[in-house]
Amino acid sequence: MGREEKIVLFAAFCLAVASIVMIALFFAEQRPEIGYSQIYLQEGGYSAAIDNGAIVFSFKIENHEETDMNYDVEYLLGDLGIASEKILVEKGKAAVLDKRLAVPFKGIILPAKFTIEATNNYRKTYSVWFWLREIGNR
Numbered sequence: 001m002g003r004e005e006k007i008v009l010f011a012a013f014c015l016a017v018a019s020i021v022m023i024a025l026f027f028a029e030q031r032p033e034i035g036y037s038q039i040y041l042q043e044g045g046y047s048a049a050i051d052n053g054a055i056v057f058s059f060k061i062e063n064h065e066e067t068d069m070n071y072d073v074e075y076l077l078g079d080l081g082i083a084s085e086k087i088l089v090e091k092g093k094a095a096v097l098d099k100r101l102a103v104p105f106k107g108i109i110l111p112a113k114f115t116i117e118a119t120n121n122y123r124k125t126y127s128v129w130f131w132l133r134e135i136g137n138r
Helices: 003-027
Strands: 037-046 054-063 069-077 080-089 094-102 112-119 125-132
Touching: 037 112, 037 125, 054 069, 054 080, 054 112, 054 125, 080 094
Parallel strands: none
Antiparallel strands: 037 054, 054 094, 069 080, 069 112, 112 125
């Protein structure tokens, strides 16, 4: 390969790299910082056992998004949804929910996973879960 061919090849390489960088800069958009939400169980706010046919728990949703958020909250026992609701949490605020959900069927096999899922306006889903067990197994 001659000297002129090397120069042409190097120039083509530099042009390709510069083109990729310019295209990347063109398509890169400056997005504002996106907020987040948090969901967690309240300390001491749940029993890991079914109490007289009900699951008793307390949880908190914090909205750190840039706007008020509606959350579609679903309560799951294993893979089965047993209840759902909509909750509005204002920007920068939190909602504490104390719940007592009746188990809608008999013969549940323990231990069983109980999950709280909250999906916000942006379709981001946050979840928290705990295991239910028989009362004598602490």
